[in-house]
Amino acid sequence: MPEVAFHFNAPDRLGYACRLLRKAYLRKARLFVWVSEGDLTRLDAALWTMGSGEFVPHCRADDADLLKSRSPIQLGHRLPDERGAFILVNLRHDMPDDPAAFSRIIEVVTLDEADRAPARERWRQYKALGLEPLRHDLQLAPSD
Numbered sequence: 025m026p027e028v029a030f031h032f033n034a035p036d037r038l039g040y041a042c043r044l045l046r047k048a049y050l051r052k053a054r055l056f057v058w059v060s061e062g063d064l065t066r067l068d069a070a071l072w073t074m075g076s077g078e079f080v081p082h083c084r085a086d087d088a089d090l091l092k093s094r095s096p097i098q099l100g101h102r103l104p105d106e107r108g109a110f111i112l113v114n115l116r117h118d119m120p121d122d123p124a125a126f127s128r129i130i131e132v133v134t135l136d137e138a139d140r141a142p143a144r145e146r147w148r149q150y151k152a153l154g155l156e157p158l159r160h161d162l163q164l165a166p167s168d
Contacts, residue, residue: 025124026112028150029158030131030143037115037134038063040162042070044113044130045080045097054096056085056110056126061101063115068099117142119149131157 034040041057048055059067064084071080083091085100092098104110107125114120114131117139123129133143150157 025153025155026126026128027158028123028129028131028155029160030133030147031160031162032133032140032143033161033163034132034134035162037132037139038067038070040132041067041113041115042074042080044132045071045082046074046078048111049080049096052096053111054109055098055113056104056107057082057097057099057113057115058103058118058120059099059101059115064099064101067115071097071099114146117146119146123150123153123155 031040045055045057057067068082068084071082074080080097081095082097082099083095085092085098085102085104098104103120107122108127110126111128111130112120112126114129120126120129131143131146133139147157
């Protein structure tokens with residue numbers, strides 16, 4: 025079963041995701057970022073324009089197979105068929121249909137109540153599956 029971690033109190037979902045993905049890339053992790061169709065283009069652009077020397081190599085899930093095989097981070101609004109090799113970063117309000125298929129799941133939750141209420145429901149769903157989610161309060165965490 026995967027480890028599930030909720031990163032609560034992110035001031036900005038996409039900004040936090042960029043920093044999280046940069047750290048994961050530097051640790052040589054392989055991630056799939058599950059994002060709404062509306063946020064996909066914004067996240068893609070944000071990863072290209074983070075700052076001097078902070079580019080995060082990535083591709084979209086609908087890119088060519090060769091590019092996907094060489095990219096440590098994939099972005100998509102649909103879950104991938106191949107899941108076991110990925111850490112899932114969930115930027116949506118949905119829960120993945122088969123959480124056990126991922127090696128790890130990171131749920132990013134902002135300060136917005138419209139984001140927090142669905143996160144509480146996902147927390148309950150993970151617990152019902154026998155998973156014990158970890159809680160990381162980003163307001164208490166040191167900044168990077």
